[in-house]
Amino acid sequence: MPDDAAAPPVGLTSAEVAERIAAGDVNTLPSRSGRSTLGIIRANVFTRVNAILSVLLALVWSTGQWMEGAFGILIVFNSIIGIIQELRAKRTLDNLAVVGEAHPVVIRDGLRQEIVRDAVVLDDLIAIAPGDQLVVDGSVVSSDYLEIDESLLTGESDPVAKAPGNPVMSGAFVVSGTGTYRAEKVGAEAYAAQLTAQASKFTLVSSELRQGINSILRIVTWLLVPVGLLTIWVQFSQPGTTWQEAVVRMTAALVPMVPEGLVLLTSIAFALGVIRLGRRNCLVQELPAIEGLARVSVVCADKTGTLTQGTMTLGGVLALDGADDVAWEALSQLVAADPAPNASMQAIAAVVPAAAHPWETLSRAPFTSARKWAGTTFSGHGSWLLGAPDVLAVGDVAARAEEIGATGRRVLLLARSDVDVTAGDAPGVPLPVALVVLDQETRHDAAETLAYFEDQGVALKVISGDNAASVGAVTRSLGVDLGDVVDARTLPAPGPAFTEQVDTHGVFGRVTPEQKRQMVGALQERGHTVAMTGDGVNDVLALKDADLGVAMGSGSPATRAVAQIVLLDDSFATLPHIVAEGRRVIGNIERVAKLFLTKTIYAVLIALTTGLLHLPGPFRPLQITVIGWFTIGIPAFLMSLAPNRDRARPGFVSRTLAVAVPGGAIVAAVTLVAYVTTRGLDDAITDAQQLQASTAALIALLMSATWVLSTVARPYVWWRAGMVIFAYSFYFSLFLFDFSRRWLYLDISNRETVLVGIVLGAIGMVAVEAAWWISTAIRGDKPRLLPSRERVEPVGG
Structure with a gap:
């Protein structure tokens, strides 16, 4: 029942608001974009990788051989690139978040005014209506048939009727009725302050991609410690070697073991995803959402506000x-x-x-x-x-x-x-x-978007609370045949029969909010990754439970708060671009991970074998730096930014290891054979023989490692093929000119040792190629040298 007639509420006066602001009783919440600018700089400068490289750089410079410390450029580049991209992402999110966040209506001096969430002060009188999310804790002052859903806090889905004096908590949302409540706990004191603050926070939280990378890095860390210690001991115990030479060769062995760019490029790819989607007025509230839609196998779309315009x-x-x-x-x-x-x-x-x-x-x-x-x-x-x-x-x-x-x-x-x-x-x-x-008018971009998902093999489910016949008519008008329409009132209770009907049918009408939630759960039980789109308060529960919730910017504040992605301009056609962005991130980081892990594996194996044979390392730091330019660094950076339309699949770690382990082992094998064959195991060799053996080993390594790049770059497009050709041409030119040979300590005067390196490099290329075909067949993948012609570009390009 509505409250008894009373004088219009006045709320706080301007003077009272000013007093509370001065006292710090304001709804101050954590930064929308997570880390501060200083925190971003600190996090990108003081990293574990930078610390390792800095120590090694200091050791090399202590020998007086300044050019050998060229790998130190990585420290600067890693930090600068990481800082710039994360600051750009922070700025993008901050700007978008102001548009996407809840704007509560407060009553001050007897007038209603809309303010930003962070400007609410203690004792503010806040007006609420259906779809509004409560931004602070408090108690109800007036209630006109007010019902609040607290499921996001308590897990109970039934709305709770609220009368004057009843407590309410931030994070809950209004289902029906209107009312006002007084702010009693603001900022960090509010029960669910973090929930509402999370709506625009820039974080790199857990995701399948990052979990896979972390698993790989844990393996690498366990390998680095014993091999690193062995390398240090061997290089410093070489007879007749100065400490300066020992330091240089030790550094050359340790630097390539560090996957210095893998985490950096992963972060950059996510940050650029945020920036690119931000340009399309798409607010990414949790970064893993970018890869989430790339993995989606079912898209559940609400009709009203999603397929049709929100207004009627x-x-x-x-x-x-x-x-x-x-x-x-x-x-x-x-x-x-x-x-x-x-x-x-x-x-x-x-x-x-x-x-x-x-x-x-x-x-x-x-x-x-x-x-x-x-x-x-x-x-x-x-x-x-x-x-x-x-x-x-x-x-x-x-x-x-x-x-x-x-x-x-x-x-x-x-x-x-x-x-x-x-x-x-x-x-x-x-x-x-x-x-x-x-x-109600259908969205102009809905038909193209639905057709895109259908072409991509993503199942569509139209789930609406409207009349089943009306829902079916709208769906058919968009040119998508999803089969017979099901009236949700005829569905059985949740169970095997319910799950079967939800999985096999495409259009549902007269669906209750709880049924929407149950449908999402049923599809997840069948192994689907489910995306749910919606704009109304009746979509909140389903959006919360879906693997990926996508809300319309004009939708209710509660809907926007629980969704991982908010389409601020209500453009349904943005979804294919999110899919494309997710596929770019996942597919390209997988390519990058294969390159970096291959390098780590062959570096570890080379260091381990030369250590066990008690031989000096074959390479110098400057040579390792140049090797990394076009077999790892620059190609990895380019591939991490390029478009990639391949659908995301589970098994990131296994596919990465399937390429990196045999590739790294082959590169290490041909390099070591070239080194040992041309040098021998005798400690008493001349400097010229050592230099010629190192040159032969470098030739074998460059030829075989660059061919690993060529397999990772498949299917070939013009720029990827050109990248591989340029890498081979660049490395060939290093051996061609006298100044570059002197600069890199190369000796090609002994044709026999050079021939050994070329032959073994060619054998390595053949072996890498064979390993690629075999591993592809074992995984059941279709080998592709050129892009598939069937792939569909996102709507609008």
Whole structure:
């Protein structure tokens, strides 16, 4: 029941607000984008990789051989690139978050004003309506049939009626009714402050991709420690070697073991994803969401606000039994009596003005998705209802409404009842008075977007609370055949039969909010990765439980708060671009990981074998730096940024190891054979022989490691093929010119040792190629040298 009549609320005065701000009693929440600017700089400069490289750089410089420390450029580049990209992502998110966050309405000096969430102060009087999310803790001051859903906090999905004096918590959201509440706990003291603050936070939280990379790095760390210690001992125990030479060779062995760019490029790829999607007015609230939609196998789309425009227009009022004047009068009274009209009532109010002489209201029942009707009981005029015809009527009236709904229009029934709308047996037996027809326009980009998902093998489920026939008509008008329409009221209780129907059908009408949630769970039980799109308060539970929730920017604040992605401009066509961005991140980081892990594996094996044979390392730090330029560093950077349309698949670690382990082992094997064959195991060799053996080993390594790059770059497009060709050409030129040979300590005067390196390098290339074909066959993948012609580009390019 509404509160007793009272003077309009005044709320805090401007002076009281100023006092509380001065006292620090403000709803200050954590930074929208996580780390501060200083924190970002610190996090990108003081990394474990930078620390290792810095120590090695200091050791090399202590020998006076400054050029050998060229790998130190990595420290600067790693830090600068990481800082720039994360700051760009932070700025993008900060700008978008201001648009996407909740804006509560407070009452101050007797006036309602919309403010930013962080400007709420202690004791503020906050007005709430359906779809609003509570931003602070407090207690209800006034309640007009106020019902609040606290499922995000308690797990209980049933709405809770709130009366004056009842406590409310931040994070809950309004299902129906209106009211006001007083802020009693703000900022960090609020129960769910972190939930609302999380809505725009830039984080690199757990994801399958990052978990896989962390698993790889743990393996690498265990390998580095013993091999590193062995390398240090061997290099410093070489007879007749100065400490300077020992330090240089030790550094050359240790530097390539560190996968210095893997984590950096992963972070850059995510950050660039945020920036690119931000340009499309897409707010990414959790970064793993970028890869999440790339893995999605089922997209559940709500009809209203997603496939159709969120607004509607009144198409007509079809009076039954000639009660035209009665119908229009009743509608005008319902408009006057509704303090918080939903989209349907707003469409009616745009044509039907509020009654000039309102009837006295005795009780009111706001619309809920579970009930499917709203009503008001007037003194001396009975109860008037507006809701779903298939819920309030039967027989000819329901059939006529179904016939109109089958054209894609939305139909509501205006009916009269003698039962109070708040009674337990409401609505009683309604008397139909008129059919209210609402027109809704489909989004111009919906058809292309649905076609894109269909072409990509992503299953579509249209799930709506509207009439099943109307939902089916809208779906068919978009040119997508999803089979017969299912009325959700006919579905069995959750269980095997329910799961089977949800999995095999594509269009559902008359779905309750709880059923939406159950449908998401049923699809997940079948092994699907589920994305849910929506804009209304009835979508919140399903969005929360889906693997990926996508909310419309014009939707309710509660919907935006629980979604991982918010489409601020309501463009449904942005979804294919999110898919493309996710595929780019996952596919390209997988390529990059293969390169870096291959390098780590062959570096570890070379260091381990030369250590066990008690031989000096074959390479110098400057040579290792140059090797990394075009076999790892630059190619990895380019491939991490390039488009990639391949659908994401599970098994990131296994696929990465399937390429990196045999590739790294082959590169190490041919390099070691070339080194040992041309050098021998004797300690008593000349400097010239050592230099020639190192040159032969370097030739074998460059030829075979660059061919690993060529397999990772598949399927070839022009720039990837050009990248491989350029790498070979660049390395060939290093041996061609006298100045570069002197610079890199290369000696090609002994043709026999050079030939050994070339032959073994060619053998390595053949072995890498064979390993690629074999591992592809074992995994059951289709080998692809060129891009597939069947791949579909996202809508709009």
